[in-house]
Amino acid sequence: MVPRLTVLSCLFLTSSAQLLHLTPGRILGFDYETKKGPYAEVFLNIPYASAPVGELRFEKPIPPKPWKDIRDGTKFGSSCYPVTPDAVVPPEQPSEDCLTLNLIRPKKEAPSPGFPILFWVHGGGYEFGSAIAYGYKGLADIYIPRDIIVVTIQYRLGVYGFFSTGDSRMPGNLGLFDMAEALKFIHTNAESFGGDPSRITVWGHSAGSAAVGQLILSPVTRDYIPRSIEMSGSTWASFAQGAAVANYSLELAQVELFLKWAAVIDGEFLQHPDEMTAAAPPKVSLIGLTNKEAALFTIKRVAPFMHKFGVDPSDYPNWNRDRLIAELKKIVQRVYSGNHLEQVMKEIIDYYVNREEVKEFEFYINRYTEFLSDLLFVVPTVEGLLARRDAGWDIYAYSLEHYNDATWNKDVPKKLRGPAHGCEFPYTKGTHFVENIQEGEANAEEQVITEVFQQSFIEFVKIGAPSNDHEVWLDVGTDANIRYLLITPNPQMKQGFCNESTAFWHRIREYGFDMVQLLPTQKSSMELKEEL
Incomplete structure (x- = not known):
C-alpha cells in the first residue's frame, strides 16, 4: 500500500496543487480558473473544530485536533444532519463530523494587510442546509x-x-457557537492565507441572515466583525428567537419528528436583539428583501418538511375571500397569545382581504403570500434596520422587484410569479440554492441586475459602502421614510421602505401581543382605555 503522504506529495508536482499551512496542520488544495481568467486557490473540508461526537456531542465546539500528515482538501466534507432525511440534497452526505469550512482565495501574493474576507453562513431555518449546496x-x-x-x-x-x-442544563445555541468557532479560526489564521482579519464581512441569507445579525450583535463574536450583509432574514424575526425551543426539546422523547429549532435567548450568546444593539458598538450593515419572499413556500412549495404553507396547483381555483380568511385565521389562532383575538382578526381581514372586490384566485393567494412575507421577513427586517440605525449604525437597504421569468415553472400563472425568497442567488453567488429552479437565459435586464448586486457587494466588502455603475446607493437616512435602492433593470433610490406593512403590524401591537416576534407587549391601548 502506498503511504497517503506519498500519494499527496506526488500531487505537488502538478501546477494545480496548493498547500496551505494553518494552525492545526497543512492542507492540500487545488487551482480553479475563473470565468474571467484569474485563478483561485480552493481548499475544502478544513476542520475548524473537533468532531462533536461522543463526549463532545451537545457541547460547545473546541479547536480541532492537530494533524501531522497533509490533509486532503480537494473534496467537500460531510454536511451536518438536517432535521429529516427529506432535507438532504445530493451530493450532501450527512454526518455528525461536519464542522468544516471551505476557503477560496486569489492565486496571487496578498497585499498588506491582506485581502478582505467574505464569510458566508447558509440558511435553512436552523434545520437544514450546507456549504456544499x-x-x-x-x-x-x-x-x-x-x-x-x-x-x-x-x-x-x-x-x-x-x-x-x-x-x-442545556442552554442551546450550539450552532451559533459553531459559527463563532469558525469565525475565530478564520481570524486566527487570516495571515496564513493572505486575509485581512480587520475586514471580515459576515454574509447570510434567510436563517443565515438572522444568524449573521446575531453574530454581529453578540458579545461573543461582535469584536471580530466590522460589517454584515443580511439578505431576507432578521434577528428580530420569530424564527430567529425560538421561544418554544425548550418545549420542543422536552417533548422530543414523545414525538417522531420535530421541525422547530432556532436560536434562543440564553443570556450568554444572545439577549433580546434590542438589548444587544444598545450594548454593541456601531457597525455597518447592508440589508435587503425581495418583493415576494414567501412565494418560495406558498407557490414554489420548497422545503415542505418545514412548513404547511404550500398551495397545491390543483387547489388554486378554490381560493376566494372565504378561503383566504380561513387560512389567515388558522395561522393567527396558532400564534396569537393576546386577549383580543377577534379585534386582531378584524384588522387583519380589513388590511389583507378587503382591499378590493375581486373574484380571481390569484388575488387571494397573493394576499396570503404577502401576509406570510410580512410576518416572517418584511417587518422583522425593518424593525432590525431601525433599531440599529437609531443606535448610530450605517445601514444600506435594498428591495429586489425584478425576477427572471425562466426561474418559474411554466404552469404557474403569471400573476402568482415574482421575486421569491432566494432569487438573488444567481446574481450574488452564480448559483441557485434549490435544484428544481432552472437558471434563466441572460439578457440585458439580467445583466443590469447582476452588475448592481455584484459591484455593490464587492465595494461593500472592500470599503464598507456599496456602489455600482447604475445608481448612487445612499444609506437609509434618518427620517421615518427609509431610503432604499429599488433594484430593477432601471435601479433607483426610493423612500418609504415597506412603510405600509410595518405601520400595520406596529398598530397590531396595541392589542397587547407582538405577532412578529411572538412576544407580549405592554398593555394595549384598548386595555388602558378600559382601565380609565
Missing part, C-alpha cells in the same frame, strides 16, 4: 477577480445544534 465555482467566478477571499461554513442543525432545555 453553494459549491465554489460561482463564488470564485464573482469574487476572486476582485481580490476577495470567500469562506463558507457548516454548523450543527436541528437537535444537534439548537436543542435546549431552557435552563443551564
